Amino acid sequence: xxxxxxxxxxxxxxxxxxxxxxxxxxxxxxxxxxxxxxxxxxxxxxxxxxxxxxxxxxxxxxxxxxxxxxxxxxxxxxxxxxxxxxxxxxxxxxxxxxxxxxxxxxxxxxxxxxxxxxxxxxxxxxxxxxxxxxxxxxxxxxxxxxxxxxxxxxxxxxxxxxxxxxxxxxxxxxxxxxxxxxxxxxxxxxxxxxxxxxxxxxxxxxxxxxxxxxxxxxxxxxxxxxxxxxxxxxxxxxxxxxxxxxxxxxxxxxxxxxxxxxxxxxxxxxxxxxxxxxxxxxxxxxxxxxxxxxxxxxxxxxxxxxxxxxxxxxxxxxxxxxxxxxxxxxxxxxxxxxxxxxxxxxxxxxxxxxxxxxxxxxxxxxxxxxxxxxxxxxxxxxxxxxxxxxxxxxxxxxxxxxxxxxxxxxxxxxxxxxxxxxxxxxxxxxxxxxxxxxxxxxxxxxxxxxxxxxxxxxxxxxxxxxxxxxxxxxxxxxxxxxxxxxxxxxxxxxxxxxxxxxxxxxxxxxxxxxxxxxxxxxxxxxxxxxxxxxxxxxxxxxxxxxxxxxxxxxxxxxxxxxxxxxxxxxxxxxxxxxxxxxxxxxxxxxxxxxxxxxxxxxxxxxxxxxxxxx
Amino acid sequence: xxxxxxxxxxxxxxxxxxxxxxxxxxxxxxxxxxxxxxxxxxxxxxxxxxxxxxxxxxxxxxxxxxxxxxxxxxxxxxxxxxxxxxxxxxxxxxxxxxxxxxxxxxxxxxxxxxxxxxxxxxxxxxxxxxxxxxxxxxxxxxxxxxxxxxxxxxxxxxxxxxxxxxxxxxxxxx
Numbered sequence: 132x133x134x135x136x137x138x139x140x141x142x143x144x145x146x147x148x149x150x151x152x153x154x155x156x157x158x159x160x161x162x163x164x165x166x167x168x169x170x171x172x173x174x175x176x177x178x179x180x181x182x183x184x185x186x187x188x189x190x191x192x193x194x195x196x197x198x199x200x201x202x203x204x205x206x207x208x209x210x211x212x213x214x215x216x217x218x219x220x221x222x223x224x225x226x227x228x229x230x231x232x233x234x235x236x237x238x239x240x241x242x243x244x245x246x247x248x249x250x251x252x253x254x255x256x257x258x259x260x261x262x263x264x265x266x267x268x269x270x271x272x273x274x275x276x277x278x279x280x281x282x283x284x285x286x287x288x289x290x291x292x293x294x295x296x297x298x299x300x301x302x303x304x305x306x307x308x309x310x311x312x313x314x315x316x317x318x319x320x321x322x323x324x325x326x327x328x329x330x331x332x333x334x335x336x337x338x339x340x341x342x343x344x345x346x347x348x349x350x351x352x353x354x355x356x357x358x359x360x361x362x363x364x365x366x367x368x369x370x371x372x373x374x375x376x377x378x379x380x381x382x383x384x385x386x387x388x389x390x391x392x393x394x395x396x397x398x399x400x401x402x403x404x405x406x407x408x409x410x411x412x413x414x415x416x417x418x419x420x421x422x423x424x425x426x427x428x429x430x431x432x433x434x435x436x437x438x439x440x441x442x443x444x445x446x447x448x449x450x451x452x453x454x455x456x457x458x459x460x461x462x463x464x465x466x467x468x469x470x471x472x473x474x475x476x477x478x479x480x481x482x483x484x485x486x487x488x489x490x491x492x493x494x495x496x497x498x499x500x501x502x503x504x505x506x507x508x509x510x511x512x513x514x515x516x517x518x519x520x521x522x523x524x525x526x527x528x529x530x531x532x533x534x535x536x537x538x539x540x541x542x543x544x545x546x547x548x549x550x551x552x553x554x555x556x557x558x559x560x561x562x563x564x565x566x567x568x569x570x571x572x573x574x575x576x577x578x579x580x581x582x583x584x585x586x587x588x589x590x591x592x593x594x595x596x597x598x599x600x601x602x603x604x605x606x607x608x609x610x611x612x613x614x615x616x617x618x619x620x621x622x623x624x625x626x627x628x629x630x631x632x633x634x635x636x637x638x639x640x641x642x643x644x645x646x647x648x649x650x651x652x653x654x655x656x657x658x659x660x661x662x663x664x665x666x667x668x669x670x671x672x673x674x675x676x677x678x679x680x681x682x683x684x685x686x687x688x689x690x691x692x693x694x695x696x697x698x699x700x701x702x703x704x705x706x707x708x709x710x711x712x713x714x715x716x717x718x719x720x721x722x723x724x725x726x727x728x729x730x731x732x733x734x735x736x737x738x739x740x741x742x743x744x745x
Numbered sequence: 746x747x748x749x750x751x752x753x754x755x756x757x758x759x760x761x762x763x764x765x766x767x768x769x770x771x772x773x774x775x776x777x778x779x780x781x782x783x784x785x786x787x788x789x790x791x792x793x794x795x796x797x798x799x800x801x802x803x804x805x806x807x808x809x810x811x812x813x814x815x816x817x818x819x820x821x822x823x824x825x826x827x828x829x830x831x832x833x834x835x836x837x838x839x840x841x842x843x844x845x846x847x848x849x850x851x852x853x854x855x856x857x858x859x860x861x862x863x864x865x866x867x868x869x870x871x872x873x874x875x876x877x878x879x880x881x882x883x884x885x886x887x888x889x890x891x892x893x894x895x896x897x898x899x900x901x902x903x904x905x906x907x908x909x910x911x912x913x914x915x916x917x918x919x
Contacts, residue, residue, distance in 0.1 A: 181914065195889035197899075204907055206916075219906050224897060257902040259910040266913070275913075 166271045169244040173280035174227045176245045176267060177220055179260035183239035186214030187331035187386040190231035190240055193289075198224035199231060202259065211337050212384035222248070222256040229281045234289040236329060236386035243277035245270050292391025295324040297398055302615035306583050309469040309549055312612070313375065313398070318354075321402040325352040327387055328394045334381035339729040342366045344381060348399055357415045359403040364416050367728055368441035369434055371480045372463050374401025376472050378606070378723045404479070412483050420447035425742055428453065428510035430497050430683070433461025434724040435516035435716030437484055438731025439738075444487040446739050452489065453506065455496035457552065461518055463724065465543040466570070468577045474550060498683035507711070511745075512738045515684075515699070515707075515714040516727070519677035525565060529629025530673065534559075534636040538566070538574040538674035545577050558585045559670035563639050565626055566674030567595025567603035572610065574672050575618045589617035592666050596644045596656055598623035621666070625658055629671055638667040679718045688712070704737025705730055713738055746772050749821045753791045760784050773826040778838065781829045785814060785844060792818045793825050796841075799851035801859040805885040808833045810859060814841070831861075840866035858883040 169175060186207070191199040198221045207215035218231075218240065232240050240260070248255070248267040258265055263275040271277070298314040305312050316324060330345035338344065343362045350359030363370040377397050385393030407415070426449035429436045437459070440450045458464050460477050485491060497503055507513055522537030524530050534557075547553030558581045564571050571593060579589040593613070597603040599622055600610050614620065624641035631637065643662035649655040679697055681689060691709050693700040698721075699707055699714045706713050715730030746754070746766050754764055754772065760783060763775040776784050793816035802811040809830040816825045831838055840863040841848045852863040853872045860881040862869070871877060880887050911917045 196893040196897075197890050202907065204910075206911075217910070221900070221902075223900060224893065253900065254902055254904045257904055257906055259906040261910045261913045263913045 166247065168271060169246050169280060171244075171280070173242070173244045173246060174229045174232075175243045175277070175280050176222070176248065176258075176265040177232075177260040178241055178243055178262060178264040178277075178279075179218065180237075180239040180241075180262050181217065183237045184217060185212060185237055185239075185333065185386060185389065186216040187236050187329065187333050188214070188216065188218075189234050189236050189329045189331055189386065190218050192330070193230045193234050194225075195228060195230065196224045196226050198222070198226075209336065211380075212333060212386070212389075214331075214333060214336075217259055219257065219259045222258065223253065229287075230289070232281055233283055233287045234329070235283065236290060236331070237389045238283060241279055241283075242281040243272075244280035245272055245277035247271050290329070290387060290391065291327045292387065294327070294392040294395055295320045297395065302612070302617075305470060306580055306589065306616040308584070309577075309580055311473050312470050315405050316395075316398060316402045318406075321351050321399060322354065324395050325349070325399055328352075329386060331386045333386050334384050334396060337384035338381045339726045340366050340732060341729075342381075342400075344396055347403060348394070348396070351399055351402060356403050356407050357411075360407050360412070360415050363400065363403060366732065367725075368438060368484055369463075369480045369724065369728055370400055371404040371476045372434070372472060373725055373728070374398065374404055375476055376463075376467055377725050380725075409479055409482060413486065416483075418445050418487060420445055422449075423447040423742075425449070425511045426451065426509070427512050427514060427738060428506045429514045429516065430503075430506070431455075431461060431515065431517040431716070432459035432481075432491055432493075433516055433518045433716055434463065434727030435518075435719075435731045435734070436461070436514065437481065438728040439514045439516065439713075439715065439734045440489045440731070441484045441487065442732055442735030443738060444484070444489050446735065448738075448742075450489045451510070452491045453495045453497050453501065454491055454493045455499075457493055459491045459493060461516075465546055466539060466573070468542065468573050469546060469549055470576070470580070471573075496683070503683060503685050503688065511742055512711045512713060514705075514731075514734050514738065515712065515718060516716040516731070517680065517683070517718055519679050519717040519721070521678040521680050522673060523676040523678055524673055525626050525675060527626045527628050529631050529636075529639075530671075532629060532631055532636055534669065535629055535671045535673065538564075538570050538672055539677060541574055541672055542570075542577060545581070556581065557670065558582060559668065560586060561590045561638075561668040561670075562592070563666055563668040563671045564591060564593040564674055565595070565639075565671065566593070566676075567597045567605055567622070568674065568676070569605050569609055570677070571595065571674035572605045572613050574674050576609075576613050576616055578672070579613075579616050579618055591618045592621060592668065593618055594621045594624045594626070594641055594666070596623070596625050596647050598644060598647070602647065621664075624664065625656060627663065630665070636669050636671060638665055639671055640665050677717070681718075702737075703733070704740065705734035706737050706741065710741065746770070747821060747823055750823045750825075753788065753793070753825075756787060756791065757784060760787075767826070770822055771824045771826065773828060775828045778829045778831055781812070781814075781827060782839060782841065782844075784827055785816070785841060788816050788825050788827070789844060792820045793823070795819060796845040796847060796851075797824070799841075799848060799855065801855050801861060801883070803833070803859065803883065803885045804830070805833070810836050810861060812838060812855075812861070836861040837864060838862070839864050842866055857881065860884065 188201040191201050199218045201216040202219045203216045209215050243264050245267050247270045249269045264277050266274045300312045325348045328348045332345050334344045335341050347359045347362035379397040381396045382393040387394050427443050429452045432452045432454040443450050459481055463477050522539050544556040548555050562578050564575045575591050575593045579591050582589050623644045625644045627640040627642055629639045641664050643659040645657045647656050693708050699718050701707050701719055705715045713734045715734045716727040720726050760776050760780045765773040795817040797817045798815040800813045810833050811830050814827040852866050855861045856869045857872050858881050
C-alpha cells in the first residue's frame with residue numbers, strides 16, 4: 132500500500148512570506164472605518180414581535196445556555212392562548228445558536244444581522260427583545276434598522292406542525308350503525324403526537340378545570356401511563372368521557388396551533404384512560420382518605436354531580452347521589468350519541484367513583500320517590516346538579532303536533548333503544564331538524580343512522596337561523612361529519628309554521644333570516660318575509676336549546692334562591708344563598724362537560740370549607 | 746451510483762460490507778471495526794485518497810459510538826462514507842495517521858468531543874476547548890444547560906429591562 136507523500140519542505144519558504152509586506156491586507160483593520168455587514172443568515176442580536184409573541188416560554192426552555200428568562204410584563208393581560216410574559220436574553224450567556232428562533236411557536240422571535248455591541252458596562256448585556264431590536268453600542272446599524280439575519284425556514288423549524296392522523300370510521304360505514312367513530316391512537320401514534328407538545332402550559336389556563344395537560348402528555352411521551360393516570364385524576368374523574376367528547380378549548384389555545392395543527396390534547400387524554408386496565412386503578416391512584424363522618428347529598432348524576440361526588444369522596448365524605456333515570460351519567464348517558472361516547476367509556480369513569488364508596492341511587496326522582504326536604508335533613512350539605520333537561524320550542528304554529536318532537540327526549544329514547552332499555556323510536560322517512568348547535572348535530576346524525584338502518588337512505592334537513600357554518604354554534608367537526616353522512620344543511624332560515632294536513636305533518640315553511648344578533652350581540656333575528664321555502668317532512672325535531680327544571684325544589688327553597696336568566700346564582704365556591712346548598716353544572720354555568728367537572732371541583736372545595744368551619 | 750464507484754464497491758465484497766447508496770456520487774459503507782482500516786486502504790488505493798472528514802455519532806441508546814470517515818476522489822468526484830460502530834463504554838480505535846497525516850487532528854478532535862482514544866496516536870492534547878473538566882461535550886448525555894449553570898453562575902442585573910423595552914416600543918417616554 133502506497134503511503135501518501137508529504138509535500139517537500141522548501142528551505143527558502145519562510146523568506147517568501149516577506150513578499151506580502153507590500154500587498155494590500157485581506158483582513159480588516161479594527162477599529163475599522165467601514166463597518167462590515169454580516170452575511171444574510173447571520174445569527175446576531177434578537178428581535179421579538181410583541182404582537183405575535185404569546186409568552187409561551189418555549190425559547191427559554193430550549194436555551195442550552197440558560198440565557199433566556201421569561202419575565203412578566205405589567206400591562207400585558209393573561210388571556211386565552213396568551214401569557215403576559217416576554218423573553219429576556221442575557222448576552223453574557225447566549226451562544227447565538229438560534230435554537231430559540233427555530234422552535235419559536237409563533238415565529239415572533241428572530242435574529243438580526245447586527246453583531247457589534249461594545250460596552251464596558253455589564254448591564255448593557257441584558258435585554259428584552261422588542262420589534263426594534265437591541266440598541267447596539269457602536270453597532271453596524273442605527274437602532275431599529277438592523278436587517279433580519281437568521282429566520283426560521285421549513286428546514287430549521289423544530290416544531291412538528293402536523294398532527295398524527297387519528298384513525299376514524301369512514302362515513303359510509305359509520306352511518307350504518309352507532310359504532311364509535313374515533314378509534315383512538317396506538318402507543319406509537321400517541322407517543323409521536325405527545326412529542327409535538329412544547330409543554331408551555333398555555334392550555335392549562337384555558338381549560339376550565341385547569342388540567343395538568345403538559346404533565347400528562349409528558350407521561351405519555353415517557354411511556355408511563357400510571358403516572359399519566361395520576362395526573363388526570365388529580366383534576367378530572369371523567370377523563371374517559373372528556374377524552375372523547377370534551378369541547379377541548381385547550382386545543383384552541385395550544386401554542387403549536389398558532390402556526391400548525393394544535394396538539395391532539397383530547398385524544399391523548401383518552402389514550403391514557405383507554406390503556407390502563409380498570410383493575411389497576413385502585414393500586415395506581417391509591418386514594419385512602421380519612422373518613423370525615425359527614426355526608427353530602429347530590430341531586431343529579433351528570434358531569435357536575437359525579438365530579439363533586441369524586442372530589443368529596445377523596446376528602447373522606449360519605450356521598451349519595453340521587454338520580455331520576457335508570458342509569459347514572461345524565462347528559463353523558465342520555466344526550467350524547469353512542470357513536471361519540473359509548474356506554475363502556477362512561478361506565479369505566481363511573482365505576483371508579485363508585486369504588487370510592489359513592490352511592491348512586493338510580494330511579495330516584497327527587498320530588499317523587501323522595502322529597503327534597505328528606506334529602507336536606509339526611510345530609511350535612513346538598514349539591515344540586517340537575518342540568519338542563521327540558522327542551523325549548525320555537526312555538527310556531529303546529530309545534531303541538533305529536534310528530535313535532537324535542538331533541539333531548541328523542542336522543543334519550545335512541546340511546547335507551549340501543550342499549551336494550553326501551554322501545555324503538557319512530558323513524559321518519561323524511562326529517563326536519565331545527566337548530567344549529569351540537570344537540571341539533573347529535574339528533575340529525577343519530578336519525579341519519581336510524582334512517583340508514585331502516586330504509587337504506589338518509590333524508591335529514593337541518594335548518595338554522597345562523598346563516599353560515601361559521602356562525603352556527605356547533606363544532607366544525609360535527610358539521611363536517613354530518614355532511615359526510617348525508618345530512619343536508621340549510622343555514623339562515625327561521626320557521627314560520629309546521630304544515631299539517633289531515634292531522635299529519637307534511638313539512639314546514641321557513642323564511643330567510645337576515646341577521647341573528649343585533650349590534651350588541653343580543654339575540655334579535657330579522658327576517659325577509661317575502662323569501663320563503665317549504666321543506667317536506669313527516670317529522671320535525673326542535674333542537675334550539677335546553678331549559679332547567681326546578682319543579683323538584685320546594686317553594687320555600689326556590690324563594691330563597693336567586694336566579695339569573697334561569698340559572699341559580701352562586702358565589703365563587705358554588706354556594707347558593709342557602710348556606711348548606713350548593714349548585715353547579717348547567718343550572719349554574721354551562722355550557723359543557725368540562726365546565727361541569729370544574730363546578731363539581733369548586734363545589735367540593737366549597738362544601739369542605741363550609742363543613743370544616745361549621 | 747456511478748459505474749466507477751460500482752467497480753470499487755465490488756472490490757470491497759471480501760470485507761462483508763453493508764452498502765447504502767445515498768446518491769449518484771455518495772455511497773455509505775458500513776463494516777465491522779476490525780475491517781475498517783483495510784477498507785480505507787483499499788479505497789485509498791482506488792483513488793479515494795482525500796480524507797475530507799473524520800467524525801463521530803453518539804448512539805447512546807445502542808451504547809455505541811459510530812466512527813465515520815469520508816473519502817473523496819479527485820478523479821471522479823465520488824465520495825465514500827466509511828462507517829463502523831465501537832463500544833461506547835470502551836471507546837478505543839486505531840489511528841489512521843499513517844494513511845493520512847491530517848487524521849492526527851481529527852483524532853484529537855474526536856478525543857476531545859467524544860472521548861475516543863486512537864491507539865498509535867499519542868498526541869491527545871486538547872484542540873479547541875479551554876480548561877475543560879466535564880465529560881466530552883458532544884456525547885448525548887452531556888447537558889449543556891447544567892454545565893452552563895454550574896460553570897457560569899447567574900449574574901444579578903440591575904437594569905429595568907421592561908422599562909427599556911417599553912421605551913423601545915414607544916409605549917412610554919425614556
